[in-house]
Structures are given as structure tokens and as C-alpha cells.
Amino acid sequence: MKHLPRILIVEDEPAIAELIAVNLRHGGFDSVVAQDSVTAQRELDAVLPDAILLDWMLPGQSGLSLARHWRKQPRTKDVPILMLTARGDEPDKVAGLDAGADDYITKPFSTQELLARLRAVLRRRSPTSVSDAVTVGGLMLDAATHRTFFQNRELKLGPTEFKLLHYLMKHAERVHSRSALLDKVWGDHVFIEERTVDVHVKRLREALGSAGVMVETVRGAGYRLTSLTASGH
Numbered sequence: 001m002k003h004l005p006r007i008l009i010v011e012d013e014p015a016i017a018e019l020i021a022v023n024l025r026h027g028g029f030d031s032v033v034a035q036d037s038v039t040a041q042r043e044l045d046a047v048l049p050d051a052i053l054l055d056w057m058l059p060g061q062s063g064l065s066l067a068r069h070w071r072k073q074p075r076t077k078d079v080p081i082l083m084l085t086a087r088g089d090e091p092d093k094v095a096g097l098d099a100g101a102d103d104y105i106t107k108p109f110s111t112q113e114l115l116a117r118l119r120a121v122l123r124r125r126s127p128t129s130v131s132d133a134v135t136v137g138g139l140m141l142d143a144a145t146h147r148t149f150f151q152n153r154e155l156k157l158g159p160t161e162f163k164l165l166h167y168l169m170k171h172a173e174r175v176h177s178r179s180a181l182l183d184k185v186w187g188d189h190v191f192i193e194e195r196t197v198d199v200h201v202k203r204l205r206e207a208l209g210s211a212g213v214m215v216e217t218v219r220g221a222g223y224r225l226t227s228l229t230a231s232g233h
């Protein structure tokens with residue numbers, strides 16, 4: 001399965017949340033809905049989304065205070081936040097941006113506007129997940145569409161293998177230690193052991209098929225992606 005950008009929808013009105021989720025799915029996004037701040041926090045702790053759609057008016061903790069809180073946390077500070085506000089609430093919008101939201105969208109909004117604004121915040125905030133294609137040897141990875149090709153044949157990568165390959169391709173021919181890879185690829189997960197890297201490298205090699213030899217083990221040092229192999233050309 002290819003990795004679709006994952007959006008956390010924090011919205012207490014089920015009908016609106018469902019409508020947004022359906023629209024996002026059709027727009028090429030994966031989404032998960034949280035109807036209150038506690039559920040939203042639990043979702044964030046479990047899986048870091050690519051962006052958060054955050055309703056202003058929530059029961060309990062408001063969207064504004066959630067945005068402020070998430071901006072201060074090292075784990076969530078770089079996740080783009082798009083706030084949903086009521087029509088014409090100009091002071092709200094300013095306060096939302098002050099609290100660290102990347103953008104806001106006024107209800108009711110069109111699907112096209114929502115998708116366009118989401119893509120825009122993703123482009124601005126996470127240039128590594130939405131950027132141009134990278135090519136190394138016969139490998140081509142397009143981060144914008146989350147697709148990977150070897151000699152023009154599409155490869156099926158899991159989300160972690162995709163991120164790992166993306167990083168290795170952007171820093172090809174260099175050797176990366178396991179701890180450096182954990183830091184750069186798994187950056188948001190603190191409690192992962194170094195051997196996890198080995199597991200994902202193994203899966204990545206399998207997924208790459210004949211291009212798997214391009215991922216080299218450098219004894220005592222780590223891993224390197226190289227185009228300087230027979231199969232890399």
C-alpha cells in the first residue's frame with residue numbers, strides 16, 4: 001500500500017467530521033476523526049499525522065488552546081494545523097494564527113478549497129513529505145504522489161520503508177548510522193530500538209526487488225544507498 005498523507009480531523013459534530021473524512025478520502029488523503037481533545041491527543045500519541053484539521057469550537061478544551069499546546073510540544077510542533085472557524089469570525093482567525101495554526105478555513109467551505117488549503121499547508125510545513133521527485137540510479141521516488149519506481153516499474157512500499165528510502169535517496173552514497181536514521185526517519189518516535197532499523201532495511205530491500213542491492217550494509221557503520229552497483233543502472 002502506498003502512503004497517503006494522514007490527516008487528523010478534530011471536530012465534535014459527527015456529520016461534519018464524516019463529510020470532511022469522505023471528501024479527504026476522495027482527495028487522496030487518509031484521515032482519522034477525533035471528536036474531543038482527549039481522543040485527539042490519544043490519536044496524536046499513537047500516530048503522528050501529516051496535518052491536523054482543528055475545529056475552533058470543541059467541548060472541553062477549545063481548538064485554540066489545543067493548537068497552542070501542540071505547538072509547544074516537541075513531538076507535534078511541526079505538524080501543520082488548519083483551523084476550522086465560524087463564518088466571519090475575524091478576531092478568531094487572528095487568534096488562531098497567533099496560537100500557531102498555519103491557516104484557517106471558514107465554515108461552510110467547499111471541498112476544493114479545503115483540499116487546496118490542506119495541500120498548501122503540507123507543502124509549506126513539510127517539504128520532505130511533499131517535494132519533487134528524487135532519482136538515484138534506476139530508482140525514482142515521487143514524494144508528492146507517494147509513488148516509487150524502479151526502471152519505470154512501480155514498487156509497493158510500506159509507509160516506513162517509503163520514508164526510509166526517501167531519506168536514503170536524498171542523501172545517497174553517504175553512510176548513515178542506525179541512530180542517525182532513527183533520528184531522521186523515525187524522528188517522532190522516541191522509544192524505538194536500533195534493530196528496528198535493520199528490520200525495515202530488510203523489508204525495504206525485499207520491496208525493492210532487484211534494486212535491493214543498492215541498499216548496502218557498511219559493516220560497523222550503518223547503511224548506504226548507492227547507484228554504483230550493477231543493478232543500479
Ligand code: CA
Nearest residue numbers: 012055057058
Ligand atoms: Ca464544533
